[in-house]
Amino acid sequence: MSDPVSALGHAAFDGFARIREIGPLGMITLRARADLPALPAAVAAATGLGLPAVRRIVTAGDRSIGWMSPDEWLIVLPYAEVAQTQARLAEALHGQHHLAVDVSDARAVFRIEGARAGDVLMKLSPVDQARLEPGELRRTRAAQVACALWRDGDGYTLVCFRSVAGYVMGLLTHSAQPGSEISPA
Amino acid sequence: MLLLTCPCCGIAAEETELAPGGEAHLKRFGPGSSDDEFESYMFARKNPKGVHFERWRHTYGCGKWFLAARCTATLEVFGTYPAQVPAPPPEIIARIKARRPDWSPG
């Protein structure tokens, strides 16, 4: 198997917040009816995680599962564990209408870190950062492209389509320029 | 600026996170319908100044379609509701009547 390569080769920028393109990160899009009886057990068997509530992301160790829409979840996990996790989902949901697709290489992932990390995103997304709750996964836009973001550690993780990774890195870099902070020191 | 609360995910979404889908509760006329019915389905819209029922999609959010009742003149939003209904629910009608006593549905 060839070596996975992240979208921008770990591009980074140090502004008033630190921007890092990370990855490769494993990601599986899971689609099914939320009331599928076998779903919670299948997700638990495949990932060790319970299904998140609406607009939430639950994390244990290096795995997370986020609520993306009423019939869609995003499983985030180490890149090397994708195939095995997909196989476990397929086994547990055999015969049940569902979709579990490896989207790892279709996405780019960024970390925005530092005390003012929220300022970087305030300029790019119509999200009230003050109302973003702990453990909330927010799907929104970053300027002109779709993204999903959540708070994690001392900053945010942001996921977008890989085809717009360069555009998003440009946005984040520009937004984090020293001197363009929004919130008072 | 228009803020609509998506009934599918609960986000009070700002207009730029949404895509408009035109008038809601249209009755579809397809193959087998008369030319007049099809023309009306394709082209005739109420386009009122005032209370309007609309389709919206939470494009940059959960991706789902939903319906909204709002005033086209003032941008006042009376409420949003799931797309899987043939007519506005009673609580939406009640909220509109509370704000626009002279308005009547249909």
Ligand SMILES: [Zn+2]
């Ligand atoms: Zn929504």
